[in-house]
Amino acid sequence: MTQSVVVQVGQCGNQVGCRFWDLALREHSHVNKKGIYDEALSSFFRNVDSRLMSSLQAVLVDMEEGVVNEILQGPLRELFDSTQLITDVSGSGNNWAVGHWTYGSAYREQIVDQLRRAAEHCDCLQCFFLIHSMGGGTGSGLGTCVLKLLEEEFPEVCRIVTSVYPSAEDDVVTSPYNSVLAMRELTEHADCVLPVENQSLVDIVNKIKHMSHSGKPGSVIKKDSAIISGQGGVSGAEKPFDAMNNIVANLLLNITSSARFEGSLNMDLNEIAMNLVPFPRLHYLVPSLTPLYTLADVNIPTRRLDQMFTDAFSKDHQLIRADPKHSLYLACALMVRGNVQVSDLRRNIERLKPMLPFVSWNQEGWKTGLCSVPPVGHSHSLLALANNTCVKSTFMELRDRFTKLYRKKAHMHHYLHVDGMEQGCFTEAISSLSSLIEEYSQLDATKDRLMPDAARLNIAT
């Protein structure tokens, strides 16, 4: 069984991270009724002593204490060892340069130490999950610094980054700078990035609330449902971003489900990177999760099962706002959990394929996985990860917002004052983003053209 280590950086990263641990614990206690430390648990938890309360393979980093303190006072406190927490007092002031250069160098040793410790506890470390936001200072700056450290210290371990991108109406004025500066690091140093937009999460949460209040029979949200918040979870009362963070936490749970539980077609984390990243820099994967709500009846007839597949490709279920159906798919992965058979999977792929434009050299570009253990409260679920050129539009918007500020040199002095930061960082970052967009555009251009098959080798007979 492989292990993963979660590194949560900044306010957003830590809040999402905690929701993740909450859900993971709930999922495992649901499956593992006897409370014995088993193989599945070992993927994220290590056995400290014979009690069930085992320790999380996590490193928590934040440059202000508010969030981490809450964790230490919350019900998950027994799971964290104080050495796993790296904190400071004053925060990064929404400044990427402070996060990346100032705190990055100040805490470098401590962070590397903690990472090494976490890695040593693992029998077989397969993956680092980094959770952070892009718009702020700590998550964005220090988070990407940690990403670089991970690549230096553990080059063979896969790095999967969950990044929360700011929406256009973000209240942090400098979020475009922070995001673009962070993007460069992500493009260079991450193996896979799962971009998530707050606005999409809000939309999804509203949709769920709408479903539960609409009074439609059969659409009652089950108490145990892992999708909506802390009810039934360890933490209890719901806090403002909780519902949104839950969705992201579910994303992580589902990605790792096949590594933790058995199934007839296993899909490991290193397989995700292998299959979904055809060119090293194009590793931004659009996530979608279905179903968002449980239905009252357990034996869902096939029609509803197919609906789950259709939904996975609808814009409402995506975690970023983009339109994959009108862009080009480079690759797509379907991770199914629960009582779904290969014939259901094949039937749905056959059905959906004609509606989805795939790049000419990857017409059958599907990676599939079947895990037999469904998430708590559902009978089955589906996670779709698409490497699609539609992320280009998200990046272009980001670039526009950046350019608006950069042209006026607004706020730049805050950044340039920081030791280690120079004008060059900005220009490099924006040119990295531009070339990334260009790579996606080139692939897009092939979309409607009928690409001839490459001429085959001629063998002398």
Place this chain on the structure above:
Amino acid sequence: MSIVTVQLGQCGNQVGQELFEVISNDANDTQRKVYSECSSERFFNETANRELVARSVLIDMEPKVISQSIAKTAKSGKWRYGDRSHFSQKQGSGNNWANGYCVHGPRHEEVVMDIVRREVEHCDCLAGIVAMMSVAGGTGSGVGTYVTQCLRDAYPNSFILNHLTWPYGTGEVIVQNYNSVLTLSHLYQLSDAILVHENDTVHKICAQLMNIKHISFRDVNKVIAHQLGSVLQPALTGDSHGIYNRNPIGELMSSLVCHPEYKLLSVCNIPQVSSSSMAYSMFTWPGLLKHLRQMLIANSKMEEGIDWQVRAPSLQPEGIKRTGSHRRPGFNTSLANLLILRGKDVNNAEISGFQHPSLYTPWLPADEAFSMWKTPVPFNKYEKSAILVSNSQTLLRPLDNMVGKAWNMFASRAYIHQYTKFGISEEDFLDSFTSLEQVISSYSQL
């Protein structure tokens, strides 16, 4: 003589387990003691406490599938796997052939070959080794190829049969075509024969013949195991004089693989019906054989939907060589065929339809191209079953598709960085493509 099976990767292990299930059920079922004992000796080792231990080595780069298999069989009580006959790691091969072949294979070579050696030593006499794997993933394909190489080096005089499962055409793994091309091109040099099952075909059998509504991988694996078991279980060859054939693998090779350029074998097995309709079905040898022959020449894998319009080309008068222009469209030319008949009244079966020279390529005389085994013992509850193992053009189209898709992807160099980082270069890819184009060309000209 005994067969040692090496199960590699998730698919190899899942199918392998079903294979032993089928064989053990079949052997237990029958009233014929000699058949039963021969089958047991071939596939199982009987311990001091009269337990049947499968002559099998289980290899995977991640532990879940093997632990499940071992637990399941231990529970059933009918047979089990050896306690020390398995090897697994934690990481998996990430669907990457290069990772399997260049990293995991060499890293674990000693341990794996040790286990194989022990299993081989348990055999009084080794008939051959059957390596079971898929071509789409990373372990079965990559590690499987490396292990086959080690087996070839360690047992240069033994027969090695590779059983391959080809993935669904519409994709199970995105890089499946790369992995398949690399596997096939290497195995062609190492293996004595390559027996192929395609998921697409077996899926159709489950859907249309067996009427399974929600087909699971378990159903697919069971059909594959049934077909493979029907080939490997004891049978009487033409000159075995009432004793069951000692070395089915050797005989398979000598009947079907007469030229090193032609190693791809496929299996057709009729009838295949759901267990509920078995009681109501009556089959006759003429009926079965007529269908089977048409399935061969029209390239159909099922009794349903056979194209009866396809006919064998008429023979030219003696002295005029048949050339390609006489080949009819849709006609599947064979290099060699092996017919296995199991069940009631076998001796009355009329098989001349399979011996006609028009079915075969002209450069091999028809009486050398056709062989037959039979046994009056019914297989796996089917009163009569007819199995055709053929070395023919059946796999030509799927192989060509697979190479075509892989080549298209290679032309854009997509995913190549994932392979080069483990040591497989673009040159290696080109070599593989070249060897497979050669195979395609050879089969096209049959």
